[in-house]
Amino acid sequence: MDEILLRLEKIERLLTSQTMLQKEVLNFNEAAEYLELSLSHLYRLTSTKQIPHFCPQGKKLYFNRQELDAWLQRNRQTTTEEIEKMATDYIIKKGRV
Numbered sequence: 001m002d003e004i005l006l007r008l009e010k011i012e013r014l015l016t017s018q019t020m021l022q023k024e025v026l027n028f029n030e031a032a033e034y035l036e037l038s039l040s041h042l043y044r045l046t047s048t049k050q051i052p053h054f055c056p057q058g059k060k061l062y063f064n065r066q067e068l069d070a071w072l073q074r075n076r077q078t079t080t081e082e083i084e085k086m087a088t089d090y091i092i093k094k095g096r097v
């Protein structure tokens with residue numbers, strides 16, 4: 001019986017996440033779940049204007065899912081391979097000048 005309940009809970013979580021991926025605008029709780037952040041941390045990010053959000057009526061916060069994706073992908077770290085290629089390209093270019 002417990003195993004069935006666990007499986008049903010897992011199915012419910014999967015359905016909820018699939019629904020969230022289809023939504024363009026997320027509410028505060030959905031955004032926290034989508035970003036895997038605590039509610040207090042997300043609130044801190046909004047209050048310090050570190051994350052893009054909307055507050056149309058001055059109380060409830062909303063988030064554009066695509067903007068959240070862009071926010072998540074900021075500050076990309078260059079790989080060692082990319083750095084080595086840039087260094088090689090630089091040396092080759094400098095050698096020709």
